[in-house]
Amino acid sequence: MNCEEAGRLLDAYLDRELAGDQRLEIERHLSHCDACRSRAHETEAFRSFFRASAPRYRAPDRLRTRILTAVRSQRATPGAGRAFRRTIWLYAAAMLVVSLCLYLCLSLTVFLPDRDKPLCHAAVLDHSRSLAADHLVDVASGDRQVVKSWLGARLPFYPPVVDFPIAGYSLIGGRVVVIERRPVAVVVYRRDEEVASLFCWPVSGGTVMDRGRQIDGYRVDTWSNVECNYILISRLTEREHDALLDLLRDRLPSEIY
The missing domain is CATH 1.10.10 (Arc Repressor Mutant, subunit A)
Structure with missing residues (x-):
């Protein structure tokens, strides 16, 4: 086999x-x-x-009341047994459909295997190597247009580059890497002593899942919009990481690619 x-x-x-x-x-x-x-x-x-x-869902009180009413009606009305049985089957079928829908939603959002895990591990490895080598960026600049132009000149696409200095997340530059045989732009941010790397590439080869995870002590989030896939990696606190994630997800869709 x-x-x-x-x-x-x-x-x-x-x-x-x-x-x-x-x-x-x-x-x-x-x-x-x-x-x-x-x-x-x-x-x-x-x-x-x-x-x-998996959560357990209790049938609504209104449904219970309607079933009990149908039972009492069946008992009081001669010859109503067939209609009552049909009603019970309809309710049972409806509850089955609802349960299946809930199961599918949970499976698709939480319980499916993480297909992006190898990609995320490769990105985490690149991020940790850049920290260990003290080589965070190939182009060092806090000017988003400079970083964007430099990356775009070395890639088959122009990545979106945003900055949030007022919120405490400063753009420090970018670099170009190869992840899983694809060219990827990495935009690098700093908050105090911590560094966050945003990996970005076009969705032409498929989209990543919208998911958060922990890998080797790093917080790792993946998501996509109509143009690009993203991986955000950092060792910021959960609150700081999520705040940066929200800022990126809010601003990136409005960027011109």
Whole structure:
């Protein structure tokens, strides 16, 4: 069994739906394949998290009242049993649809595996290396037009560059890096002694998820707009990081690319 075959059978294996031979075959594969075993552990962790964390929704009191009223009406009216059963099935179907919609929404926003994880790890590695080497920028300037022009001359796109000195986040420059075989602009900000890197590239190759995470002690947020993908990385406090994130998300869509 190869990794592709194991991937197709993984969900059925975790649900204990595989027959004996298939189950033994995938277990044999998982025992010597680190990548598939890691994927299986991650999938099972998400399932456990969902079972433990998914909210339970109580039926509205109004629905309960209507069902009880229908029950009393059925008892009081001869020959109404068929209509009552039809009503109960309709309510049950409606509640099932609502539950499925809630489940899908939660799955899409919280419980899906983090497909951008390798990209974020690569960005965190670049950010940490720039700090360790004390080489934060290739162009050092607090002038947004200077930084934007310098980056645009070395990239196949002009990245948006914004500045928030009044809010305490100062633009210090930018650099060009390659992340996952794509050219990326990095706009660098400073707040007191802490540095934040904003990675930016066009969405032509696909968009990133709107998601926050912690990687190696760094706060990492990804999001997209109609033009670009973004990764914001810092070791600012949660409040300071979120404030910068809000400023960027508010200002970047209005920038001219």
